[in-house]
Amino acid sequence: MVHETVPKVELHCHLIGTLNAPLLREIDLAGERILVRPENVQPVGFGEGPQGFADWLVRVEPYKSAGWRDYLPVLEAHMERLVQQGVVYAEMMISPMMFARDTGALVEEFAEFQERVRSRERGVLQVEFLFLVPRSLPDEFIDKDIARCIALAKTGGICGISIAGLERDCPASRFERMFGVLKDHGLGIEIHAGELGGPEEIFEALDVGRADRIGHGVAAFRDERLVERLCTENVHIEFCPTSNLKMGAARDIASHPIGLARDLNMNFSINTDDPGSFDCTMNSEFALIESEFGFGKVDFQAVARNSLAARFQRNLRYDIQIPENFQAGAVEAILV
Numbered sequence: 518m519v520h521e522t523v524p525k526v527e528l529h530c531h532l533i534g535t536l537n538a539p540l541l542r543e544i545d546l547a548g549e550r551i552l553v554r555p556e557n558v559q560p561v562g563f564g565e566g567p568q569g570f571a572d573w574l575v576r577v578e579p580y581k582s583a584g585w586r587d588y589l590p591v592l593e594a595h596m597e598r599l600v601q602q603g604v605v606y607a608e609m610m611i612s613p614m615m616f617a618r619d620t621g622a623l624v625e626e627f628a629e630f631q632e633r634v635r636s637r638e639r640g641v642l643q644v645e646f647l648f649l650v651p652r653s654l655p656d657e658f659i660d661k662d663i664a665r666c667i668a669l670a671k672t673g674g675i676c677g678i679s680i681a682g683l684e685r686d687c688p689a690s691r692f693e694r695m696f697g698v699l700k701d702h703g704l705g706i707e708i709h710a711g712e713l714g715g716p717e718e719i720f721e722a723l724d725v726g727r728a729d730r731i732g733h734g735v736a737a738f739r740d741e742r743l744v745e746r747l748c749t750e751n752v753h754i755e756f757c758p759t760s761n762l763k764m765g766a767a768r769d770i771a772s773h774p775i776g777l778a779r780d781l782n783m784n785f786s787i788n789t790d791d792p793g794s795f796d797c798t799m800n801s802e803f804a805l806i807e808s809e810f811g812f813g814k815v816d817f818q819a820v821a822r823n824s825l826a827a828r829f830q831r832n833l834r835y836d837i838q839i840p841e842n843f844q845a846g847a848v849e850a851i852l853v
C-alpha cells in the first residue's frame with residue numbers, strides 16, 4: 518500500500534490508550550509487572566460510543582493511578598510497534614499523576630523517565646511528551662498543575678499540554694490563565710475540541726485557548742466560517758478516524774471530513790488517539806484513509822510534512838526527512 522512508503526508522524530496518542538491484550542501479554546512474558554490481566558482488556562466496539570470508552574477505562578482502572586515505572590514497559594513495547602510501522606516522530610499524552618507531587622521530585626523522576634525512553638529510541642524514533650489536563654480538573658488543582666508544567670518546561674521534560682474530556686460540561690475557558698502562562702513558557706497548547714461537542718467549542722479553543730492544534734475537530738466541518746478560518750490561519754487538526762467512528766463523532770468513514778480537508782489543502786495529521794482501546798494502529802488508520810479516500814503518496818507526504826511542522830518540540834534529535842522514496846522498515850536510512 519502507498520502509505521507504507523512514507524514515514525509517519527503521530528501527534529495524538531494517549532499512553533494509557535495503548536493498553537491492549539497483546540501488548541500486556543508481551544510485557545508479562547518478558548517478566549515485567551502488569552496491573553491488569555490481558556484477557557480482561559477487550560477494546561471498545563463500534564457503536565459503543567462514549568459509554569463504551571468509559572467502560573474500557575474501568576477495565577484498565579489500575580493504570581489510571583499507576584506510576585511511571587509501571588508505564589515504562591508499556592511505553593517501550595508501544596515504541597517498538599511505532600518503529601515497525603515507520604513512525605519517526607511521536608508526541609504522547611501522559612498524566613502528571615504518574616509522577617511525584619513535589620516539584621523537585623517530579624523533575625528528577627521525569628529526567629529518569631526521559632532517559633529510559635531516549636535509550637529506546639535507538640536513533641530511529643523521537644518521542645516527546647505532553648501533560649494531559651482533564652477538562653474536569655477542579656479549580657484548586659489548576660495552579661498546582663501550572664507550576665508542575667513550568668518546572669518541566671524549563672528542564673525540557675514536556676513540550677506542551679493537552680486538554681481533553683467532555684466539552685459541553687467543562688468549557689476550555691476555565692483554563693484561560695493556564696494557557697497564557699504556559700504559552701509564555703514556550704509550551705504548545707493542544708485542545709480536544711469538536712469531537713463530541715460542536716463548532717463553538719473549536720471557536721472557544723482558538724479564541725480563549727489560543728490552541729496551536731485542535732484534537733479531532735470533526736465538528737468544524739458543520740460551519741463554513743470555521744473551516745475558512747482553520748484554512749486561513751493554517752490551524753493543525755489531529756484527525757483520529759477510528760476513534761471518531763467508535764466514539765460517534767463521525768457516522769461512518771465515508772462521512773469523515775478528512776477527505777474534504779485534503780481537498781481543501783488543510784493542515785492535519787492522522788493519528789490513533791488510543792490504539793489499544795480502539796483496536797487500531799498507525800498502519801490501519803493510514804490504510805483506512807488510503808482505501809476510503811484514495812490518498813496517494815503526495816497526500817501522505819503532505820500529511821507527514823504538516824504533522825512534523827506542527828510538532829511542539831522544536832529540537833529534533835535526529836535528522837528527520839520526509840524523502841521522496843521511503844521504504845517502511847528502513848527508517849534508519851533516513852535518520853542520521
Ligand SMILES: [Zn+2]
Pocket residue numbers: 529531681709732790
Ligand atoms: Zn485524545
